[in-house]
Amino acid sequence: MKTLQSKIAIALLATTVFFNANAEDKKTTTSNTSSSTMLEYKSSNLNVGMYELGKVNSMKLNMALTKDAGKNAIVKIMDEKGAVLNEERIGKKLTGYNFCFDFNNVKVGKYFIEITEGDNIITKEIIKSNNTLSY
Template structure:
């Protein structure tokens, strides 16, 4: 019974840490008072997972964003060269992508998502037969 309670407590703690780590709150200064801060949240979020079997080298990305705002998704190498760029229209609130890393060299890559106000950058490391993100 004690082991079950410990397992549940650890699972709840891990879930809380995960959700807090993925929060996309942004602070902006209040124009009425320089000492007060207001929080502005955005619905610009991204999730990544490898599709199919393990080490398939195909990375799926799910994007959610606010309606009424455009978003841009760029896949870049470590030198900043844009390998792929997608623009998501104002009407869409969600979009899915698939990047095939089987044809690119091993190294560091970055996915940059922006909606004009917020930027999310994710790092992907491609090994000989693995992806880490």
């Protein structure tokens, strides 16, 4: 019986740590009121996943984006000097979007993907070598 109680206590502790860690990522500002301190949280579903399309080292990077309904988003692929190679605009009605960028026709170097939705920005770095993409 004591072992079961220990396992439950450890599970509860781990859950508390997990939720507190995730809550810290969403904190933006602290506002003071006369009676207490209140935390304001970001409320965004903006997220991006990346993987190579087809075979490994195909140099075709597929991106899956999720975002909030009711907000526009902009996806830019830029070189390390800031020159925009591709720009996608995603309308307010969409909450998911998939697109592919072919890195076969760009030079070896460092590139960035920037996803903007209102005040929320995600930036991902991509390094193209002769035969691989790292991200």
